[in-house]
Amino acid sequence: MSAMVTTALSVPALRAHMGDWIYYATFMKMADIAVRVSLADDIHEHKGLRDMIQRSVDKSKHAESIKEYLLSQEQRLFNALVIGVIGGAPDFYELKIGGSPRIQPQQLPAYMEGALGVLEFTGGEKMFAIDGQHRVVGIRRAVSERPALGDEEVIALFVGHKNTAAGLERSRRLFSTLNRYAKPVSKSEIISLDEDDIVAILTRRLVEKNAFFSKFLLVKKGKNIGVSDKTFFTTIETLYDTIDILLRRENKKGEWARFKKFRPSDSKLDAEYEQLHAFWHHMIASFDSLSRLAESEPSEKLASEYRSRAGGHLLFRPVGLLFVVASIRRLVDAGYDRDSVIAAMGNLDFELEARPWERLIWDPISRRMIVSGDNRKVAEDILVYGLTGNAELIGRTEKALRREWAGLIGQTSSRAVSLPDWPTLSRARLRRPRR
Numbered sequence: 001m002s003a004m005v006t007t008a009l010s011v012p013a014l015r016a017h018m019g020d021w022i023y024y025a026t027f028m029k030m031a032d033i034a035v036r037v038s039l040a041d042d043i044h045e046h047k048g049l050r051d052m053i054q055r056s057v058d059k060s061k062h063a064e065s066i067k068e069y070l071l072s073q074e075q076r077l078f079n080a081l082v083i084g085v086i087g088g089a090p091d092f093y094e095l096k097i098g099g100s101p102r103i104q105p106q107q108l109p110a111y112m113e114g115a116l117g118v119l120e121f122t123g124g125e126k127m128f129a130i131d132g133q134h135r136v137v138g139i140r141r142a143v144s145e146r147p148a149l150g151d152e153e154v155i156a157l158f159v160g161h162k163n164t165a166a167g168l169e170r171s172r173r174l175f176s177t178l179n180r181y182a183k184p185v186s187k188s189e190i191i192s193l194d195e196d197d198i199v200a201i202l203t204r205r206l207v208e209k210n211a212f213f214s215k216f217l218l219v220k221k222g223k224n225i226g227v228s229d230k231t232f233f234t235t236i237e238t239l240y241d242t243i244d245i246l247l248r249r250e251n252k253k254g255e256w257a258r259f260k261k262f263r264p265s266d267s268k269l270d271a272e273y274e275q276l277h278a279f280w281h282h283m284i285a286s287f288d289s290l291s292r293l294a295e296s297e298p299s300e301k302l303a304s305e306y307r308s309r310a311g312g313h314l315l316f317r318p319v320g321l322l323f324v325v326a327s328i329r330r331l332v333d334a335g336y337d338r339d340s341v342i343a344a345m346g347n348l349d350f351e352l353e354a355r356p357w358e359r360l361i362w363d364p365i366s367r368r369m370i371v372s373g374d375n376r377k378v379a380e381d382i383l384v385y386g387l388t389g390n391a392e393l394i395g396r397t398e399k400a401l402r403r404e405w406a407g408l409i410g411q412t413s414s415r416a417v418s419l420p421d422w423p424t425l426s427r428a429r430l431r432r433p434r435r
Helices: 030-036 047-058 061-072 133-145 147-151 165-182 187-193 198-209 211-216 236-247 255-259 266-286 288-295 318-333 338-345 373-388 398-409 413-418
Strands: 009-018 021-029 081-087 091-094 116-121 125-131 153-160
Touching (some): 030 153, 211 266
Antiparallel strands (some): 091 116
8 A cells, every 4th residue: 555645746738638537647767656546445335345555456466567677678658547536636737828929729629728737635635546556566565676767757648536436437437448459457356436336236236245154255356265264155256147047047158248238227226236135145044054054153163064075065165055055046047936945945954965976066175175176066067956956957867867977976876867866955855837
């Protein structure tokens, strides 16, 4: 983070507009960027989401490569930073354009009137990089190592930011739009900042409003959660993926990704949030492991009972949670009642050491989850078929499913076929939906 600066700063500026933004094109010395510009963490109220932005940049190799570029490349040049400004009392002072032997002010285009001036900052503002966070960190590191670089100048575009709900949303959308079309955006950045992606918006709402996830969701970059973690249920990227599974439309390739680039109406977002809230309410009520965790406090570290080197509960591993949610979605799409599906699943044995999960999803020798797509597909099919007895839903007979399962776990297919029903699935069976 940059240090708080209270001294005034004046920079040459051009005032311009695009869409509904008024912005100022300026240049700043690297020394001023290093001490005045911070990361875009203030566009979130939730501390975990703010910290995820900071960690994402701190751990990135890109910022370090920018530092090395500045220190080693004589022909160095950057494109413009986009900087948001909050607080203080910045002001723009127009400069009058005088005449010359070759051109008079009245000969200039009308749009140049009032466009040239000086942008003055009083020092009470906070500046944060909306586009160019890695460059800001790289500049800061390079200037610290070689102070003479501080006299060099970088183009900066300044936009105003309001510290209100609407202002935060507006700045997040600008961040994600600029980064989306400039370079690939990481999933953690999409979750933190995207104001058009319905899945990202609803993920943040659950983090901020749902009591369970506000206490037991690990907000970090990456999907995995370590077996040494004793506090959290799952990670924010895994939660994002579960929501994506539940909301995803069955359509042509790429259409769902295009849909997520355009923000739905507030009424649509509210309705989908209520559905998600109800979904997780039923999940927590139906699974004893989730109920116990929800009734505890993080300090009790109850998650350690369900995730350890020895195994634990399938829902407490990202790959397990994702295939369970995917199975629920398949059954709901087939016409089964969602709450009945969840209640039935709550009666199943989801211990990793139980059959059929051991050696299919859980390797008891290496004590690791098996993430192969083939294994996950068979696990889904076993769950879907086991709860319904409907072979049409899996596109094959039970005998064929058992044979594939046996092959994946290294068991002879003849013994697998002759085994009675999987013990894990013997306590629940859903009624076929009426058509």
